Amino acid sequence: MSEWNAEWQAWLSDNRTRGCSVESMIAAMVGAGFPLEVARRQVEGAAASPAVEAAYRYDRMPVAAGNRIDVGDRMVTVALRCERPQVLVLDGVLSSAECEEIMARSRDKLRRSTTVDPLTGKEDVIDRRTSEGTFFARCEDDFIRSIDERVARLMNWPLENGEGLQILRYGVGGEYTPHFDYFPPADPGSAAHVAQGGQRVATLIIYLNDVAEGGATIFPDAGLTVTPRQGSAVYFRYGNQAGQLDAMTLHGGAPVEGGEKWIMTKWMRERRYG
Numbered sequence: 077m078s079e080w081n082a083e084w085q086a087w088l089s090d091n092r093t094r095g096c097s098v099e100s101m102i103a104a105m106v107g108a109g110f111p112l113e114v115a116r117r118q119v120e121g122a123a124a125s126p127a128v129e130a131a132y133r134y135d136r137m138p139v140a141a142g143n144r145i146d147v148g149d150r151m152v153t154v155a156l157r158c159e160r161p162q163v164l165v166l167d168g169v170l171s172s173a174e175c176e177e178i179m180a181r182s183r184d185k186l187r188r189s190t191t192v193d194p195l196t197g198k199e200d201v202i203d204r205r206t207s208e209g210t211f212f213a214r215c216e217d218d219f220i221r222s223i224d225e226r227v228a229r230l231m232n233w234p235l236e237n238g239e240g241l242q243i244l245r246y247g248v249g250g251e252y253t254p255h256f257d258y259f260p261p262a263d264p265g266s267a268a269h270v271a272q273g274g275q276r277v278a279t280l281i282i283y284l285n286d287v288a289e290g291g292a293t294i295f296p297d298a299g300l301t302v303t304p305r306q307g308s309a310v311y312f313r314y315g316n317q318a319g320q321l322d323a324m325t326l327h328g329g330a331p332v333e334g335g336e337k338w339i340m341t342k343w344m345r346e347r348r349y350g
């Protein structure tokens with residue numbers, strides 16, 4: 077039996093954009109080994125959801141224009157700007173000392189990472205996400221507050237809409253296969269997650285160290301690869317003002333081939349969170 081995953085989600089989005097009929101997509105999924113009821117729920121669910129419109133409309137990014145962005149206590153440099161999907165590579169988001177302090181404070185708290193099961197909405201340890209993680213509650217102390225404030229200013233999105241900063245560490249062989257950061261509307265497990273704060277709309281991944289080999293953040297459908305560099309970040313936005321979701325932001329963490337990889341992630345919601 078086939079498993080519903082991000083690849084199938086991207087396939088469904090592509091076919092909808094191309095105007096394929098509901099019946100033909102259900103038939104293709106059944107042909108690939110999905111039970112009829114699963115195929116029907118995913119295809120009809122996507123068709124009924126205004127969030128997965130046929131064509132995502134790229135409205136204006138909230139992040140400031142220009143080569144350099146004032147984030148209050150420092151200047152961040154824009155190294156790359158991609159409009160479709162909306163992706164920015166940003167340099168100088170954290171100092172080396174800040175990166176080192178975050179890693180030092182996280183090291184003893186690390187736990188094997190979990191992922192949301194698309195069917196149940198529960199958090200599970202799964203093979204496709206081989207990393208350890210921990211998190212900091214929003215503004216839990218002065219140091220974390222200064223970073224939460226800087227990140228909110230950089231993303232130009234209310235601090236109150238952000239989830240707590242999440243830390244991940246991957247060893248050699250560690251990876252995170254391609255996925256969406258938003259909660260796919262057709263997945264039954266998503267409802268519980270969007271009930272508080274609404275959908276996720278944008279992500280900032282900050283690289284806390286240089287990775288000796290491998291470990292890039294990859295966007296397979298956009299053909300983009302971002303190399304981890306200490307203190308730099310990648311921003312991507314997938315939720316527009318109309319509530320549509322951009323499937324082109326499919327992304328993952330490529331396997332680490334040498335050394336280790338540490339990142340810190342901020343997910344922003346539509347509304348106040350927590």
Ligand SMILES: O=C(O)CCC(=O)C(=O)O
Pocket residue numbers: 244252257281291292293294327328329330339341
């Ligand atoms: O490891 C990476 O570069 C990507 C991490 C990621 O996609 C996530 O934490 O949601």
Ligand SMILES: [Fe+2]
Pocket residue numbers: 255256257327
């Ligand atoms: Fe992600």
